[in-house]
Amino acid sequence: MIEFNNVSKIYKKDFAAVKNINLHIEAGEFLFIVGKSGAGKSTLIKLLLKEINPTEGSIKYNEQDVTKIRKRNLAEYRRKIGFVFQDYRLLPRLTVYENIAFAMEMICCSSKNIRREIPVVLSMVGLSDKAKSYPDELSGGEQQRVSIARAVVNRPETIIADEPTGNLDPETSSEIMKIFNEINKRGTTVIMATHDREIVNNYQRRVVELKNGLILRDTKSGGRVNEPKKD
Template identity: 65%
Template structure:
C-alpha cells in the first residue's frame, strides 16, 4: 500500500529532515505518526503528497513508485490521498456544500456525480443540515467535519490527518476521532500526525515515532512516549 524504502531528505539549506526511513503500511491500517517538532513528520507527509522529492530512496503508493513520476502525473497521484489539516483550510466565501463540491469540480467530476456524492459525504459526517451554512457560521468541530468530507469526497484510498484535533477542545477532538475510526473501519487507510498523547494512548493503534529524522519506534497498539 505505502512503502518508504531507505528514504532520506536533505533540504537545500543543509537540514537533514529524514535519514534512511523504512516504513511499510498495509491497506486499511490506522497509523499514528508522532514525534516532537522537527522530528520529520511534516516532511514525511510532504513526500507522500509529492510536495517534496526525497534526496535518496523510493516511495511506493498503491504499488507505484511515485519518486519517478512526471509532474503531469502528480495530480492523479494526489487523487488517491485525502488530506485534513489542523486549521481546516475551508473557502470562507463558499457554503459547506460548495466547499465539498469544489474538491470534485477541480478534478472534472460531472454535475450529476457532484449532486450525488456531496450529500452522501455530508450525511456521513453528520452535517446534512448545514449544507447551506458558511464556515464562519460553524463551530470548530463542524468545520473539521467539512474538511473531512472534502478530503473523502473523491474516494481516496488514503486519508492523511495532519494534527486534525490540534485546534479543538477535548470533547470535540474525540468526536473527530470517532469519525476517523469509522472512516478507517470502512476501509480507508488513515495516517494521523499528532502531538495528542491522550488520543494516541487511548486508541492503541500502530504508532511510528520519529526523532531527528529517524524511526525510533514502530509498534502495534503503541503509546506516545514523550521520552522518545
C-alpha cells in the same frame, strides 16, 4: 501499499529532516505518526504527497514509484489521497456544500455525482443541516468535519491528516476521531500526524515515533506514547 525504502531528505545547510527511513504501511491500516516539532513528521507527509522529492531512497504507492511521477501525472496520483489540515482551509466565500462540491469539480465530476455524493458525506460527518452555512458560521469542530467530508468525497484510498485535532477541545477531538475511525473501518488507509498523546493512547493503533528524522520506534500492533521523562 506504501513503502519508504532508505529514504532521506536533506535540506539546505546539510540539515537532514529524515534519515534512511524504512516504513511499510499496509492497505487499510490506521497509523499514527508522532514526535516533537522538527522530528520529521511534516517532511514524511510532503514526501508521500510528492510536494518534495527525497535526496536518497524510493517511495512506492501500490508499486508505483512516487519519485518518478511526472508533473503532468501528479494530479491523477494525488486523487488517490485525501488530505485533512489542522487549520481546515475552507474557502470562506463558499457554503459547506460548495466547498465540498469544489473538490469534486476539480476532478471533473458530473453534477449528478456531486448532487448524489455530498449529502452522503455530510450525513457521515453529522452536518446534514449545515449544507447552506458558511465557514464563519460554524464552530471549529464543524469546520473540521467539513474538511473531512471534502477529503473523503472523492473516495480516496488513503487519508492523511496533519494534526486534525490540534485546534480543538478534548470533547470535539474525540468526536472527530470517531469519524476517522469509521472511515478506516470502511477500508480507507488513515495516516495521522499528531501531538495528542491521549488520542494515540485511547485508540491503540500502530504508532511510528520519529525523533531527529529517525524512526525511534514502530509499534505495529498498537502502542502507547509515554509521558516525557522529567529531569
